[in-house]
Amino acid sequence: MALGRKRRWLVVSGVLAVTGLMMLSLWAAIPQEVRSRIAAAVQVHTRAGNLERKPLRYIKDPNPAWSSIAVNAENNMVVMTDENLFRVVEYSRLDNTPPKARFTEPKRIISGDQTRMEMLCGAYIDPKTLDVYVTNNDTQDWMPVFSRNAKGNVPPDRLLATPHRTWGITGDETRQELYMTIQYPSAVVVYRKTAANNDAPLRMLEGDATELADPHGIALDLKNDLMIVSNHGHRRFYGGAAVSTLEKETWEEWIGKTTADLNTLPRRYIPGAGKFELPSINIYARNASGNTPPLRVIKGPKTQLNWPSHVAVHEDRGEIFVANDADDSILVFKTSDSGDVAPGRMIKGPKTRVKNPTGLTLDVKNNELWVANMGNFAATVFPITAEGDVAPLRVIRGGPADQIGLMIGNPGAIGYDSKRQQILVPN
């Protein structure tokens, strides 16, 4: 009798659990607009009332904040990510906004709550399919992939769960691999190019010996089998390898069998151990993994690195191009450079229209350097040999020429300076 009751209870519990899971799945499948309407019908309870009213003032930049850029020269295709309006936009490589025009209309926009894109920070174009791969930083732990025809508020054609704070992205078409940087915990993660859903990475580069310090941009030099990573210089320490389980097995052995969420790896930080280091460009063997040191590091006051963001490599010229965000400049180093060296060339000055450049890519076919400027919503195109305070060959603007970007991005905090009556907004 008791056993019968227990069985009945188990059956009832099972049915309830399955029903619950089905409800959750159904809720997730309901379009966001409908969900919002449902939610609006369910008011938040209060004791004294809801203070619903319009804001007195509203600070919002209506223009884009270009955070990354990718070019496919064969198809005259330029793709940029917009960290302000949460969009991927496509332009023609030959677009050039007339000086008096407010902006150039993109050929294609992908945006909306179905796209799984918010703090977009990296873009990669598949040279064969022209699929666009996008990295999200901080608020969406996904890499959405959109087909050549995707447009508007559409779900991605493919989604890969990526670690929290993924930033830069590049691809190795020969080996069909994707490389991404993770800002923090500082790491490089490599996936199969076709990875989807919760697929595990092929390898990770992480640990004290790597000297990774808040990494951002990533590029590959396949001619010399190198991986180049830019670092902002913010660093924490593990006392060796990052993941404690690695004491008993190699990273490849561990990652091959783990089902763990990569955001909850058993890392073992040393409390209190943190450091502000100078920004750097770290150069590794292309296939470096685990707690492996860089082959060489470009770092020091002569480098003028200051929040180095996306990077690109010109293999034939042996050059590394760096979007030097906080210095409003583009720096060019040799791939053989090491230590505290001055850049061989620099693009900087009022004629360049380079303002808080975070995105950067090369069009080797047409010998052009493309820069995505977050500070003035402009993509600026230069000859690959450009140097100094030179005007760009072409400019694609997403907003008016006489305005600058507010650069409010993911405003996670706010303060009020009562002395100056100023609102403080970190980004």
Add this chain to the structure above:
Amino acid sequence: MLSRTMHDIRYNAVDDEVLVPNPFSNAILTFRGGADGQEPPVRIIQGPNTELNGPDRLAIDVVHKEIFVPNRGGVLVFPLDGNGDVRPKRAIRGPDTQIEGSSIAVDPVHDLFAVTGRERAILVFNRTASGNAKPLHIIRGPNAQIDRINQMAIYPEGKLLVVAMPGVQGDMEPPRVFVGMWSLDDDGDVAPKWTLTGKQTGLKKPFAVALNPEHKELYVTDMRLNGVMTFSVPEIFQH
């Protein structure tokens, strides 16, 4: 020394300073109030004695000259003028505290601080609590309607806690988002005294809050809008 990730900022009106945590370098940075451009901080709390472990948020008490930093399931308290590799003055941590620690705010008038707790809770402690202390009050439960908490602020004169509730993590446009306001005397499964939400507000994912009692204004940042809104809310400043 600022990272691209800054999840808190507090203005010290007494000393005219601005404090910001840097979780990637395990540091608390203090800048001059009028700091501009690439000006270095005037003080940095950083080093092995600090025990800092990814400090993401902080709160300051300008009356008792202290900095409160949520730290891996606890709270570390530093002197407001601390510089270098300083030890915390005290630490609140242990299973009885129930601290989760994604956000914090201090009330120097009533000697209280509020911090986020495990299982979607707001915990209120005595300001001078230390060790494995139990919270004085716990706001938690279905009526509290807490999905996730970002930045918190306190209006001490009204003993009022103001909390940014951006909804379920990972949801692009979460169905339940609001700015919630509770009394620091509230305890148990209680609904917020006031909320700020609804179509007119335009809020989609409120991430942060700050108060301006002089002008009876509430400032709210919204992550989904990448915007900053100012609301006139005289009701909450009446006490």
